[in-house]
Amino acid sequence: MDFKEQFPVLKDYTYLNTASSGIIAESIQQWRRSHDDQFVMQGSKFRVQQADFLQDVRQTVSRFLHGNIENTFLTQNFSLAFNTFLDGLARSHRFLLIASDYPSVNYPVESRGFSCAYADLDEHLEQNILDKIITFRPTVLAISLVQYINGIKINLGFLKRLKAQNPDLLIVADGTQFCGTEDFNFEQSGLDVLISSGYKWMLAGYGNGFVLIKDTVYPYLYQERVGLALPKEPFLKDRKLLSLCFEPGHLDTLNFGTLKQSILLFEEVGLDFIQNRIETVGKIAKQAFAERGLLSKEVAQRADHSAIFNITADVELIKRIDAADILTLQRGAGLRVAFHFYNDEQDLEKLLKVID
Template identity: 40%
Template sequence: MDYKSYFDIPEGISYFNTPGNGLLPKSHHAWRRQREYDFFNPKGDLREQQGPFIDTVKAAFGGMFNCPTANIFAVPNFSFGFNTLMEGLDSSLSCALLHEDYPSLNYPVLYRGFPVEWITVDAAIETNIRAVVATKKPKILLLSIVQYVSGVKIDLDFIKQLRNDFPDLLIIGDATQYLGTEPFDFLASGFDAVGGSGYKWLMAGFGNGYFMVSDRLKAMLYAKAQQMDRPTEAMWSNKTILNTFFEPGHQDTLSHGTLLQSINFFNAIGLENVQAYLNELRDYAYQAFKKHNLLLPIAEQRALKSSVVNLQIPPEWYPQLLELGIRCFPRGGGIRIGLHIYNDKTDIDYLIKSIERIKNEL
């Protein structure tokens, strides 16, 4: 399938920076242009449709990822949603975090003074998680499904088994580097909350995000506020107490509408087809990267591969890669790339050729 044709990528550009900022399909551009035109029309009623429109976005999102609309919160980004979630929990609850996980995940936990147990990230990460959960008995496990620097992906079947073995454990996941690469079923996942931003693998641009929250975690959030009398003003008539925390004030319908366009796009092409395409592309890429000694040891050692790859070349090569049309970004001790549907095998071949060219010119 020629997914690249859905995107407006100039000749000479190989776009590998999805872990930093995903591309938007051409159809999104057309929708946003028309949406802006209609919004500026004073005869229109888009301004009055904010609430119902956001409900439509959440319903479509929940339909794709099997989560009831009442359990979804439309947020501007992961960081806002996650800080809101952590602020609503009792800070005496003990947490388990991964070393060197995304700062926007770890710092809000540390800042609020939650007791923390640390988990080592290596090729046996699932074994490490189980050991900490079994021996230290944290109340909450928090992690990114895909690590933003190394690209290590958590085995989602392991999460389901962990839920079965430790039913009282709350499991919260950041899916920013994951959702949009394969089908995902929230209710069957074992997670109590999954949140993320839409501007990376969901290809929805800035200003939109999501949080899917289980019923049992919802009951724990802002427990005092949920027991108080709620305001009776008409503007709050359709809001729950949790809505007022996660979705305060107005919502940007252009940004969240772009997320809706991404959901429509993925529904049209099928996330199962995206998964199959990326599996084949990853196999090809990882073989090439291994042949040229470009992989992190942890990436070589794990059978489970993600679309985020940290190539072991000097970060100082970044300017030369940009000059050659390779869109990427320095992370950790290497250059981070991502493999999405607008990449193909010719991009991989050109990337390898470019790396060899830079190496030979030194």
């Protein structure tokens, strides 16, 4: 596949800003045009089969992430779904969060008055979590799988062991900076809940995301509504409680259809290729940045890392990078760069040339 033909933005820019916004493929844009053309020509008739269409999207998401379709829900973005999840929990829950995690993770927990503690975000992240579990005894761990500010990635094997050792601990993850970077098996993971927006590494544009939960989570959510009558209208009669909570109102077939099309594109490219490309370029980039003293100690000393980096950059360097048509984003005290499967070593070399 010619990535510059599939992603036209790559013809004009070196795109290292996926951590801020993924890009749309030309084939997906053609599908979106066709979708809206049909809506223009058919009006309400176009929506007659929307229930089957959206169920097919759920099936595609659950297949892609190895989840259970019965426990897969569509959402407009991470924040809406995470807030819905929190509103279904008893207020007695105690949350362990990561210091400096994405505000969409930490603020909704804090603002609802849950008891909270924080694990430091540094090279010892996993040990910090273990230490806090001993001293704070949380009932929920809420964490971004990949930290937006510097790309630190939680060890997935650690989460699986943590769940095995603490079966009553709910582990809830934001996958927005993770999903789309490797083949991930939700059912075999240590996660109880995975929520993600689709506009970053999933390359699915805005207004779509998904929720995957495990069967064991049901007894924790909206227990005060269990036993109450559900809607009996024909168009709602087959909906279950959590479906009504996570998927209220209408769902946009354009946005969620785009999510399905992006997953099909990922499967065409090949998840093995995607994971290998991201890991290969990411490791080379980490070494190159570390050799130049551009990484923080906590990132440089991590054995494993994502393909997101926050590098030291002054105003003049940022101007040079912009002038070279390299798209990045200032985040925190540095410049954030990210490498997806459409990036290669030449993209990294171009950036390093500007830095040097």
